[in-house]
Amino acid sequence: MSGMKPVTIAFYSDATYTGGAERYLHLLASNLDRNRFKAVMIVNSDRTPEVFGYWMKRDGIPVFNTSLRLIGIPSGVREFIGLLHDINPSLLHINLPGPYDSEYGLVAPLAKYSGVNHIVTTEHLPMVPSFLKGRCLKRFSDRWIDRVLTVSEDNSGHLVSEHGTAIGKIRVVYIGIPDPGEQEPLNLRKSLRIKQESFVIAAVGSLEDRKGYPTALDAMAGLPEDVHLVIAGKGEKESEYRRRTGELGLEERIHFIGFRDDIESIMREVDLLILPSVMEATPYVIVEAMAAGLPVVASGIYGIPELVKDGKTGILVPPGDTEALALAVKHLARDSDRRKDMGAEGRRRYESRFRIERSVSETVDVYSELIADSIAEKADVR
Numbered sequence: 001m002s003g004m005k006p007v008t009i010a011f012y013s014d015a016t017y018t019g020g021a022e023r024y025l026h027l028l029a030s031n032l033d034r035n036r037f038k039a040v041m042i043v044n045s046d047r048t049p050e051v052f053g054y055w056m057k058r059d060g061i062p063v064f065n066t067s068l069r070l071i072g073i074p075s076g077v078r079e080f081i082g083l084l085h086d087i088n089p090s091l092l093h094i095n096l097p098g099p100y101d102s103e104y105g106l107v108a109p110l111a112k113y114s115g116v117n118h119i120v121t122t123e124h125l126p127m128v129p130s131f132l133k134g135r136c137l138k139r140f141s142d143r144w145i146d147r148v149l150t151v152s153e154d155n156s157g158h159l160v161s162e163h164g165t166a167i168g169k170i171r172v173v174y175i176g177i178p179d180p181g182e183q184e185p186l187n188l189r190k191s192l193r194i195k196q197e198s199f200v201i202a203a204v205g206s207l208e209d210r211k212g213y214p215t216a217l218d219a220m221a222g223l224p225e226d227v228h229l230v231i232a233g234k235g236e237k238e239s240e241y242r243r244r245t246g247e248l249g250l251e252e253r254i255h256f257i258g259f260r261d262d263i264e265s266i267m268r269e270v271d272l273l274i275l276p277s278v279m280e281a282t283p284y285v286i287v288e289a290m291a292a293g294l295p296v297v298a299s300g301i302y303g304i305p306e307l308v309k310d311g312k313t314g315i316l317v318p319p320g321d322t323e324a325l326a327l328a329v330k331h332l333a334r335d336s337d338r339r340k341d342m343g344a345e346g347r348r349r350y351e352s353r354f355r356i357e358r359s360v361s362e363t364v365d366v367y368s369e370l371i372a373d374s375i376a377e378k379a380d381v382r
Helices: 020-030 050-058 077-087 107-113 132-144 153-163 213-220 238-247 263-267 284-291 322-334 336-353 356-381
Strands: 007-013 037-044 063-066 091-096 118-123 147-150 170-172 199-204 227-232 254-258 272-275 296-299 314-317
Touching (some): 007 077, 007 356, 020 050, 020 118, 020 356, 037 050, 037 077, 063 077, 077 107, 091 107, 091 356, 107 118, 107 132, 118 356, 132 153, 153 170, 213 227, 213 238, 213 322, 227 263, 263 284, 272 322, 296 322, 314 322
Parallel strands (some): 007 091, 091 118, 118 147, 147 170, 227 254, 296 314
16 A cells, blocks of 8 residues: 555444443554554544544544434434545444444444445444344345454354354454553552552552452452552442442551542552453453563453463462452462462463554555455456
8 A cells, every 4th residue: 555645544433431442442543554544533423432532642643423323213314424525534443342333333334325345343242242133134144244353262152143244254363562661660659658568459440340359359358468459440330349348447558539530650560450341352451561560460251361461470360359359369369479470471371462562553455455355446447
């Protein structure tokens, strides 16, 4: 594509909250080579949080709003078609935080009808069980999708078995993040009135049960008094988790610090990351921990073992197992040398596999494959 004007790639999201899937889209769009690609973002103005659009605009990515509705009482269809005609992208990349987002994927056939040549999706949580309506609509929309990206090999299996995706369409591209480098000190212990010699665990993510917070809170009750848990995140379960913390008598050792945009700095000032989730694909927080040289204790589910190498970069435990989680934390709290070795191995693994440059490059390979095929087809017709 050298010597040609940049190829326009449009991204679409109708997510109702800003989480890992939205971060994925932001990192991808903002790290494309702007000599080769022009990235634009289309968001559903009725649903998408303002912070997501802010991220894009801050990084110079144009944001277009639509009020598209395809399920129930359809609306915004003509507006969406007109918007695609005006943008005229060579490729539309649809983000699917859950398998039934983007109107069960029906944005894809609508985009094809609008004249978009190539459709790519990214599936983040295909392990979500199917149901009759979702299965029918999703398999219908899949006909118009050229490639399905997903973030783990485990996800690939769920796409085939749960949703009927053709294996030939699937490409596994692991997530990546920019190297955080050195971070400004937060003096986290001092700000939270935690003794410097205390062992500090971090848990990061939306305050919802699938992230395993009930297990984490109960595990804290079985850990020594010099172990503290810092929870970075917000969500509808916060009041429930605070109440449970009080029932356990752990108000002095469990610290709720809300949503934070300085997770890289927090990683530098804690001793361990825990992620006792019951549903995850490849969470960014684990990659952030690896980049910071921080060991991880996490549930050994879905795509997590593709990130955390059990016994080498961290410890994997069964989801919902309070005793196993507490025991793993105890072992690492007592063994600073093992933590150091695990952190160093995690950092090496990040450098070799989970840099943003590699993730973007492998995604661009998929784009280029489709665009090159299109050019070749046009040449054959001539």
